[in-house]
Ligand SMILES: O=C(NC/C=C/[C@H]1O[C@@H](Sc2ccncc2)[C@H](O)[C@@H]1O)c1cc([N+](=O)[O-])cc(O)c1O
């Protein structure tokens with residue numbers, strides 16, 4: 186039977202990465218997507234910027250919107266301090282099934298809670314379901330037209346505190362213009378653009394880091 190791209194990415198991980206070694210999982214996916222089949226992982230170039238923000242924030246609680254195959258989930262979770270928790274939301278059950286296996290191969294199951302469903306449904310339930318008070322870091326990498334409504338929803342649900350960091354992928358390509366305008370013009374955010382390239386290409390893209398000011 187015909188395999189899917191996420192299944193081929195998982196195969197590449199299981200063939201080329203070492204169990205329990207997150208960096209080898211990241212390397213295996215980047216190698217596959219650069220040399221065999223492009224896929225919408227944040228990738229190695231923007232991934233380094235992601236790593237530096239995660240290290241700087243040193244978060245105890247992280248929310249990732251859009252797991253896909255778990256590439257950025259593994260990148261982030263591999264940098265978290267002990268007892269820190271990453272909740273990642275994924276809408277597509279097939280992607281979620283692959284991501285669980287990628288996260289397990291990296292040996293990061295204990296740090297990651299993958300939740301299947303839509304961010305709009307789950308954000309209001311974060312406190313009661315997962316005992317989360319606020320998120321120290323949010324990585325937005327799901328549907329681009331959901332970035333802004335979900336950010337407003339997180340504010341309404343008091344999931345952001347003074348100093349919470351939002352890091353958004355693809356603010357140039359494919360783009361999230363309404364989100365970008367909002368965080369750059371709102372007095373409640375301090376925003377900064379990290380210029381980079383669309384994963385595995387020479388096309389311009391970048392990450393927008395926005396600190397919630399409370
Ligand atoms: O479209 C892109 N990303 C959308 C990602 C969406 C991911 O998030 C959920 S949706 C969801 C909904 C609600 N809650 C949770 C997950 C999808 O099932 C997918 O796993 C994208 C596209 C390009 N590109 O070049 O075309 C490059 C990128 O880096 C991208 O991230």
Ligand SMILES: [Mg+2]
Pocket residue numbers: 225226227326354355
């Ligand atoms: Mg992306």
